[in-house]
Amino acid sequence: MTHDPGLPLVPRVIDWFAENARDLPWRSPDRTAWGVLVSEVMLQQTPVVRVEPAWRAWMAAWPEPADLAAASTADVLRAWDRLGYPRRALRLQECARTIVERHGGRVPTEEAELLALPGVGSYTAAAVRAFAYGRRSVVLDTNVRRVLARTAAGAALPGPSQTVAEVRLAESLVPADDATAARWAAASMELGALVCTARSPRCDACPVADLCVWRTAGYPPDVHASRRRTQGFAGTDRQVRGRVMALLRSALEPVPLDEVEAAWPDRAQLTRCVDGLVTDGLVTVVPHPGGPDAGPPTYRLPH
DNA sequence: AAACCGGGGAG
DNA sequence: CTCCCAGGTTT
Known part of the structure; x- marks a missing residue:
């Protein structure tokens, strides 16, 4: 040194x-x-x-x-x-x-x-x-x-x-x-x-x-080690949100609902996550051209 | 104070 | 597999 x-x-x-x-x-x-x-x-x-x-x-x-x-x-x-x-x-x-x-x-x-x-x-x-x-x-x-x-x-x-x-x-x-x-x-x-x-x-x-x-002091161990917990990622909403965002980033056209749902096996969790993304302003819902009763919406990134 | 929010690379 | 990364916002 x-x-x-x-x-x-x-x-x-x-x-x-x-x-x-x-x-x-x-x-x-x-x-x-x-x-x-x-x-x-x-x-x-x-x-x-x-x-x-x-x-x-x-x-x-x-x-x-x-x-x-x-x-x-x-x-x-x-x-x-x-x-x-x-x-x-x-x-x-x-x-x-x-x-x-x-x-x-x-x-x-x-x-x-x-x-x-x-x-x-x-x-x-x-x-x-x-x-x-x-x-x-x-x-x-x-x-x-x-x-x-x-x-x-x-x-x-x-x-x-x-x-x-x-x-x-x-x-x-x-x-x-x-x-x-x-x-x-x-x-x-x-x-x-x-x-x-x-x-x-x-x-x-x-x-x-x-x-x-x-x-x-001889490198005493971490006193917080027992209280430290890892966040975990697999299976969490964060992973699902990431999947949906990756799908929409790569899409050139609005993505139909069934294709979004194919991105994750747990339907309830996927719906919750997509709703959250919409609330956050990260995803935009495009209603079916014939109206909400005429068919499912598509999803895209916000303009 | 604790939970939530992505993703990848090192060990 | 676990841990960690030039944090911020919300509850």
């Missing part, structure tokens, strides 16, 4: 980041605030490797908020492809429309303005301020939570939900000036993504291994 053992945690991680940052398109010098916002929404629960190609295609199609605001929702949902949680795509388009109507087509800079946008929560608002505008903010995502849990709190993993104490700890570490704070935000996230990983951390490559409380 080339780090200075005398340096505290924050500058060491920042120095490490200068040498080890991934070359991601939303970090390019010619990135826009809109591009950063799009990346942050896509990265909500979707890994970087799957976001990158979708982000490139998305930004080529809709380089500014006004472009996305004017797009067909069906095109938007197809471009979202299989990133998962397609309500995020809807919110991102609503977000673009809000930016056009309320902010003249420019991504706002104030935290309260960002938080008021659809699909933007505390993490995304802080991330946009830091990465798009270089402003000081407390960026606390799953990576930073894990880095702080280990290095400072001595825990194997952070708890299931974010606590006030964690936010305070994170706040206490953020450098005072804008540029360094923004660098720390990116650096701490990157350390969590590349070195201080959840499954098998690469402590041999960690610039702060010698001052990590978790490591010094």
